[in-house]
Amino acid sequence: QSGAVGVAALAEARALGLGISSFVSLGNRADVSANDLLQYWERDPATRVIALYLESFGNPQKFARIAPRVSRAKPIVALKSGRTRAGLRGARSHTAALAAPDAAVDALFAQTGVIRVENAAELFDCARLLADQPLPAGARVAIVGNSGGPGIMAADACEREGLEVPLFPDALAERLRARVPGAAGLANPVDLGAAVQISALGDALELVLAEAPIDALIAIYTPVLGARPEDAFEAIRRAARAQPDRPVLACLIAAGSAIQRPPAGDGPTPPAYAYPENAVRALAHAVRYARWRAEPDDPVPELADFDCAAARRRAHRALAAGGEWLDPLEAFALLRDAGIPIARIERVDSAEQAGACARARRGPFALKAASAEIVHKTEAGALRLDLADAAAVERAYQDLQRALGARMGGALLQSMAAPGTELIAGISRDPGFGGLVMLGLGGTLAELLADRALHVAPLGPRAARELRTGLRCAPLFRGYRGAAPLDAARPFAAGGRQREWLLL
Secondary structure, three states: OOHHHHHHHHHHHHHHOOOOOOOOOOOOOOOOOHHHHHHHHHHOOOOOOEEEEEOOOOOHHHHHHHHHHHHHHOOEEEEEOOOOHHHHHHHHHHHOOOOOOHHHHHHHHHHHOOEEOOOHHHHHHHHHHHHHOOOOOOOEEEEEEOOHHHHHHHHHHHHHOOOEOOOOOHHHHHHHHHHOOOOOEOOOOEEOOOOOOHHHHHHHHHHHHHHOOOOEEEEEEOOOOOOOHHHHHHHHHHHHHHOOOOOEEEEEOOOHHHOOOOOOOOOOOOOEEOOHHHHHHHHHHHHHHHHHHHOOOOOOOOOOOOOHHHHHHHHHHHHHHOOOOOOHHHHHHHHHHOOOOOOOEEEEOOHHHHHHHHHOOOOOEEEEEOOOOOOOHHHHOOEEEEEOOHHHHHHHHHHHHHHHHHHHOOEEEEEOOOOOOOEEEEEEEEOOOEEEEEEEEOOOOHHHHOOEEEEEOOOOHHHHHHHHHOOOOHHHOOOOOOOOOOOOOOOOOOOOOOOOOOOO
């Protein structure tokens, strides 16, 4: 979606020896869109990987339907610009299209299997790997090279990207030592030493590929005096062809991208990178993509407890009445229509009425100002918590009345939820993307910590789980530092030690 980026991309592809099956510069798009091209390339036998540069979406909802099907067959690697405010301004002026919110783009790509990259170099790093190497079956990586520093850098990058660098079995380490007596380290990462011969490097790589408990290998070679990087690359290529079921990446320090591919028809070739981090980042993308592709379909379930007709009627009445915020009791009624259990709640208009309601129930209680216009009640001082009995409720009502006056609008008396992990959930409608579902850490720090995940509606059960596990606070759900874990199979269990996923 940019002529200048297209010219640069073609030049880079030529320099890397990366084949181009077809190339399209869309410009501002009069008729043909990325969605049309995806469907063409899906059926094109000459295309193994689809690489996109996008500044906007013509129809994101159509993309959401097409991309998952295409991604099941062929990887889609996308560079989507306009991530910042300044970039969004440029995208709007450049393409005259409504720029998409970046969080929504992230969510859309993640759920459709599209690999999102940060820059043009990463686009090609990823495409080269996916074009010629098999998908990794897991995240275990072997790192083998002739110098320690780059191997350590690669190991650090693997951990940052969520990849594993497992220790090798003792028997394998001993066999490596027998082949390369001068090796400096054999645990993984493997340092064969600067004096290793090219033939010994190739032998070591073949041995690791044949016997190590790994899913991918990164071979690192730092040229030494008198050595040719091309010879090392050829040894890496031979080792990869001897064990073609796992991806092999070559890292030729300071020479990676200068290594040209062999002539066409000479078989698959490992991609060569100049620095370990580039190779690791590309591999991590491939691992995540392979994991996504291995997942079964995620059908959207029928929600038996959702009274859609009642919720629709209530929503239409609220819209007809106007106003920016629903009356709180109407909001809770709407949640009940949707099958979401809520803590018992009543509206009270005096301290005496609040006390009478409290005496008829068991505490503790929460008392909140009823006004729908006071959105953040904690900030406005419009909330009192952990009220033990009716007397405490009456005093709290009087206290709120003195603090807020006419703004209070009565009060809501609600049973306190048991202690637990507070989450926030919501849905908004974007003009292009449609429904965007949000889940995040709740409570008074929700905006400050901004720990939240998005998904383009609708959601299946797996997508709902991924929303939870994608949060930084996810360890809290599994039981953190002695706390009881949440039972994800019973998200709205009543009573007992089970805590609810959603505290309202």
